[in-house]
Amino acid sequence: MHARAPRLLARAAPAAVTLFQSTAAGVPFVEVLKSQGIFPGIKVDTGLEIIPGTDGETSTQGLDGLGERCKRYYQQGARFAKWRAVLKVGSSSTAILENAHALARYAQIAQANGLVPIVEPEVTLGEGDYTIEENAYWSEKIYSHVFRLLNEYNVVLDAILLKPNMCLPGLDAPTASPAEVAKYTVRTMARSIPPAVPGIHFLSGGMSEEESTLNLQALQEAYPNAPWSLTFSYGRALQSTTLKTWAGNKDNVAKL
Ligand SMILES: O=P(O)(O)OC[C@H]1O[C@](O)(COP(=O)(O)O)[C@@H](O)[C@@H]1O
Numbered sequence: 001m002h003a004r005a006p007r008l009l010a011r012a013a014p015a016a017v018t019l020f021q022s023t024a025a026g027v028p029f030v031e032v033l034k035s036q037g038i039f040p041g042i043k044v045d046t047g048l049e050i051i052p053g054t055d056g057e058t059s060t061q062g063l064d065g066l067g068e069r070c071k072r073y074y075q076q077g078a079r080f081a082k083w084r085a086v087l088k089v090g091s092s093s094t095a096i097l098e099n100a101h102a103l104a105r106y107a108q109i110a111q112a113n114g115l116v117p118i119v120e121p122e123v124t125l126g127e128g129d130y131t132i133e134e135n136a137y138w139s140e141k142i143y144s145h146v147f148r149l150l151n152e153y154n155v156v157l158d159a160i161l162l163k164p165n166m167c168l169p170g171l172d173a174p175t176a177s178p179a180e181v182a183k184y185t186v187r188t189m190a191r192s193i194p195p196a197v198p199g200i201h202f203l204s205g206g207m208s209e210e211e212s213t214l215n216l217q218a219l220q221e222a223y224p225n226a227p228w229s230l231t232f233s234y235g236r237a238l239q240s241t242t243l244k245t246w247a248g249n250k251d252n253v254a255k256l
Pocket residue numbers: 043083084120202203204205206233234235236237
């Protein structure tokens with residue numbers, strides 16, 4: 001692990017297989033993370049499947065046997081779980097309900113097994129010239145359904161983390177300024193996310209490293225008294241330059 005990683009990461013969510021692996025020196029990955037003050041977690045969904053009768057919309061799989069798996073992951077040292085639902089501006093009501101239901105069942109099962117569920121309803125950044133207002137409308141609609149189902153399944157809201165998208169215009173529309181992104185994103189959260197949720201950890205969703213950083217900074221500065229902590233759980237915006245620079249070659253580690 002890179003020496004700067006512990007300063008940057010509070011938690012890490014490897015795939016199931018990695019949770020049970022060790023370093024070349026034989027130290028379990030879980031122990032490496034714990035010794036650096038990083039909470040290990042686990043992605044528990046098993047991927048996407050097309051919902052028949054829709055225009056390629058997906059439902060996230062992985063509920064079968066989830067309780068048993070969560071039990072094993074907890075014993076192995078995991079303390080949180082992650083499940084990603086993929087939605088879009090203009091999602092059908094079938095896709096919204098299906099994904100909200102699966103997120104709620106997953107969160108309920110994860111909590112019953114001692115894991116903090118990261119609930120990730122991602123309204124993907126797509127092609128088209130839709131406006132930031134349209135993205136905000138669909139994001140609000142989708143999050144509201146997700147929370148209706150979380151409540152339906154008695155998920156303890158104080159013990160989840162939300163991983164949503166920021167509100168952004170379509171890829172073919174003019175880009176929005178960080179101030180606009182902050183305004184629409186926090187308005188959407190204020191309308192649909194209960195204050196009991198402790199943290200909103202945004203995904204980067206295809207934003208560049210710089211864009212995602214500036215947008216997050218704008219959000220935090222504009223809303224210092226937001227009821228939830230506003231922070232990040234970036235994938236691509238954290239890893240892409242690092243992976244490119246490293247390129248699997250240990251001689252490049254010093255450049256990181
Ligand atoms: O692991 P999954 O569920 O396939 O998700 C893919 C990526 O999407 C994320 O959930 C969000 O990633 P981005 O920040 O790049 O949008 C990452 O954590 C994850 O690596």
